[in-house]
Amino acid sequence: MDKTGLKIINATMNLIMEKGYPLTTTKEIANRAGVNESTVFRKFGSKKDIVLNAMELREWNPDLAADDFKVYSLDLKKDLLKFSHTYLNKVTPKFVKVSLGLRCPELYEYTKDGIMQVPMVFKKGLTDYFCEMYKRGKINSSDHESLAVMFLSLNFGFVFFKASFDDMLTSLLKETYIQNSVNIFVNGIKK
Template structure:
């Protein structure tokens, strides 16, 4: 990918975070990228194509992978802390604002699967971890691992979403403080 295309993609994604897809015009994109509006159409054809190509770039796509859940100590609190830290390092406030900006009817069919892949990967990784904890005898067998994984995902996403939406106006808790208290409460509720 050439430098000019990257500048256009970055400008587009920044404007989408700030205004949403519909209000990020090609004229504003060109101005922010420092290019002529004709250059945008020559390189990408249309605004949607800029977004789709940008979503493939590491800068605009958290690379949460199933492998992120493989390095376990089989200590519930420590492992959940690690998973949460990985999630919050990759699913940043910036990414949350972008994903909100991308949820528009013009893009939904093209972006929904990519956006959903992140929470799906996290939920599945945590669920598999809980399943293995049960298999190893570290958790009760009657635990609903799907519900527990969704709860843990919701805890992490909720914190990141609220920080993305309100920054420190809602709470001054840091990620570390939030993880320490919320994970301890979560683990206490599901301990064997």
């Protein structure tokens, strides 16, 4: 991607975070990127195409991968701390704001698979992990999917609150939250 294309993508995604996809115009995108509106169309063709290109870039995609959850120590607390750190370092409030902006009806058909990839990767990695921990007698629940969804919710809930309210709801720091939530979760499921 060339410099002009990146400027257009960044302008578009920042505007979407600020005002949503439907209210973001190509004229505003051009103004924010410092280019002519015709350059926007020449580079991308449409506002939707800008978004789809952005979703492929690391800046606008948390890049959560199955490999993030394949290496673990079999120490429940240590592993869940690692998984939380990985998730909350990659799935930032910025990403959540973008993700919410990409759910509008006129765009969602094109973005839903990309948006769903992140929680699905986390859920699958956690489900596999909890299955392994159950087989080894380290946890007491055989409902691995429910455990995975609960742990995903603990992490997503925190980043969602930060994205939505910044520190107005809680000034709890990410690290404090990770430590406390993992401790409580581990105490509830360990054997």
